[in-house]
Amino acid sequence: MNDASTSSILGRASPETAAAALATAPSLATRHAPTLVLVAVLAVLPLVLPNAFYFDVVIRIMANAVLAIALNLLIGYCGQISLGHAGFFGLGAYGSAILTTHYDWKAPVALVVSAAVVGVLAWIVARVILRLKGHYLAMATLGLGIIVTIVLTNESSLTGGPDGMAVGDLSVFGIRLYGERVWYPVFAGLLVVAILVAGNLVESPAGRALRALHGSEVAARVVGIDTASFKTRVFVLSAVVAAIMGSLTAHYLGFITPQVASFHKSVELVTMVVVGGMASIWGSVFGAALLSLLPDLLAHFEGFETVIFGVILVATMIFLPRGIVPSLLRLIRREG
Amino acid sequence: MLKVETLTKSFGGVTAVSDVTFEVTKGTIHAVIGPNGAGKTTLFNLITGVYTPSSGSIRFEGQEIGGEAPEKLAALGMSRTFQNLQISMNLSAIENVMTGAHLGLNSSVVAGLLGLASFGGREKATRIRAAEAMEFVGCGAYIGAEARSMPYGALKRLEIARALMANPRILFLDEPAAGLNHTETHEIEDLIAQLGKTGVTVVLVEHDMKLVMNVSDRIVVLDYGKKLAEGTPAEIRVNPDVVAAYLGAESEGV
Numbered sequence: 111m112n113d114a115s116t117s118s119i120l121g122r123a124s125p126e127t128a129a130a131a132l133a134t135a136p137s138l139a140t141r142h143a144p145t146l147v148l149v150a151v152l153a154v155l156p157l158v159l160p161n162a163f164y165f166d167v168v169i170r171i172m173a174n175a176v177l178a179i180a181l182n183l184l185i186g187y188c189g190q191i192s193l194g195h196a197g198f199f200g201l202g203a204y205g206s207a208i209l210t211t212h213y214d215w216k217a218p219v220a221l222v223v224s225a226a227v228v229g230v231l232a233w234i235v236a237r238v239i240l241r242l243k244g245h246y247l248a249m250a251t252l253g254l255g256i257i258v259t260i261v262l263t264n265e266s267s268l269t270g271g272p273d274g275m276a277v278g279d280l281s282v283f284g285i286r287l288y289g290e291r292v293w294y295p296v297f298a299g300l301l302v303v304a305i306l307v308a309g310n311l312v313e314s315p316a317g318r319a320l321r322a323l324h325g326s327e328v329a330a331r332v333v334g335i336d337t338a339s340f341k342t343r344v345f346v347l348s349a350v351v352a353a354i355m356g357s358l359t360a361h362y363l364g365f366i367t368p369q370v371a372s373f374h375k376s377v378e379l380v381t382m383v384v385v386g387g388m389a390s391i392w393g394s395v396f397g398a399a400l401l402s403l404l405p406d407l408l409a410h411f412e413g414f415e416t417v418i419f420g421v422i423l424v425a426t427m428i429f430l431p432r433g434i435v436p437s438l439l440r441l442i443r444r445e446g
Numbered sequence: 447m448l449k450v451e452t453l454t455k456s457f458g459g460v461t462a463v464s465d466v467t468f469e470v471t472k473g474t475i476h477a478v479i480g481p482n483g484a485g486k487t488t489l490f491n492l493i494t495g496v497y498t499p500s501s502g503s504i505r506f507e508g509q510e511i512g513g514e515a516p517e518k519l520a521a522l523g524m525s526r527t528f529q530n531l532q533i534s535m536n537l538s539a540i541e542n543v544m545t546g547a548h549l550g551l552n553s554s555v556v557a558g559l560l561g562l563a564s565f566g567g568r569e570k571a572t573r574i575r576a577a578e579a580m581e582f583v584g585c586g587a588y589i590g591a592e593a594r595s596m597p598y599g600a601l602k603r604l605e606i607a608r609a610l611m612a613n614p615r616i617l618f619l620d621e622p623a624a625g626l627n628h629t630e631t632h633e634i635e636d637l638i639a640q641l642g643k644t645g646v647t648v649v650l651v652e653h654d655m656k657l658v659m660n661v662s663d664r665i666v667v668l669d670y671g672k673k674l675a676e677g678t679p680a681e682i683r684v685n686p687d688v689v690a691a692y693l694g695a696e697s698e699g700v
Contacts, residue, residue, distance in 0.1 A: 119582055119610070119644050120578050120613075121575065121578070123575070123578045127578055127586070127589075130589045130590065131573045131577030132574070133590065134538065134540045134589060135573055306561075307560065308559075310561035311555065311558040314552075314561070314564060315548065315558065315569065316558035318537070318541055318548075319548055321537055322545040325535055328528070328532055329533065329545075329605075331515070331520075332494060332495075332517075332519075332520055332525070333545050333546050333548050333549070333608065333611075333612060334521055334612065335517060343555045
């Protein structure tokens, strides 16, 4: 196109301008240094954890962290709220459980099929809902999560009803995953991968588009960002991650009840994202750790644990309103 | 280049834009003026796809675009700024400008997750171009800044820099000088004149008469949603209807 355009005024940057521009790009070192620290910690932990109970605690934290990171892409970066993520988690868990137990499917196939079905379901919900402005997604996912719980509870011939059902082991490439010590590296690997790919996405053009539409939807649209499509894709992504984590958790636990898909679990996931820090991947890791550990740590306050739990959450939101990690990072930067 | 014919937009009982017809020639600076509430911003929102017209047609290079989504229009080469700032305060200044180049980049989510979208140096080149655009519009001092820490005047320029990143063929500026002081207004005027020299077609809505008279090739005057007059700055200045609309008096009495 030989059209007159503004292209003639750009494209001749001085070296100073280019240097100033490139200085604004996040360096690989600052991006990946915390990940290396985490890898080191995760590698050393198995040597110091005294027994299976502690392995289990760490595995639960890691599983929740992966879920929270995926949900944070939707809530923190994209500005959309899902109150039914435990529903997707539950569908993944029960999908794997039912297909392997009642239909003798191979566990990896059941996992992939469950995740794909959840992906399609999330896509349909998003296509219908995301055309509307506002927090309709929160309402729709809230309803969806509740429906999933009801179905899982009532279809007892398939799901065992409120009593739950047993789930067989998962074997990959002939390796049977059984016991905390075997599952530990699986979840640890997933967590590191989740942190890396989420970090990649946030810094990519697609991630910038997501953050931009969160800041100003109309401005995003006039530069050509198809906001409905981006919201849909991130919603599907986070739902599929939830389904996969649901399948893996079901195999790891060996037994699931409809509680895995409960509204309480959905709210817990949102709380991890918000308390840890919206639009902060490390915030989600800390949020998941805190919310997973608090119930255990507060257990000897017998009867008062819920109260203390509430006080901690309220205090966090009052004193660290951006969430723990972003607020602390700001404080450190201001001091330094 | 842009042809607006009998364009009408009603909100319930209120007709904000009524039967407006005008044409924008390629490579010119076109201004839309009128008293408060005359329908200028509504007209802008109609042309740039933010609102859907009630009736009438909008043609961009012969193609009917009335009611098209803004993201489709961006792909055709339309860019705009906003009267009430639309900056993503959760992004840094340069990231806001970089979003302007969205359509030229690999915006696949999968490529993003795998870190592939930043390969090939396009992302780097975009960052450099964004810094250049910021210098061009006069906010080069904020290349390393967060958007939320920038003053109002600089944010208005930042919007122009973002709009330029798409290499627009037509650029809509909605009150670029609103809320700016005398010096800043003068600088924006120079900037618009400079943009005009590059050959890009500019359509602007503006209240500052001095600016409009100085930079525009043609002016459309709106009043109560209707086109009151159209012509060169010299013609508009002496048009009795325009004088009456602005001073609120009968033209004979002025």
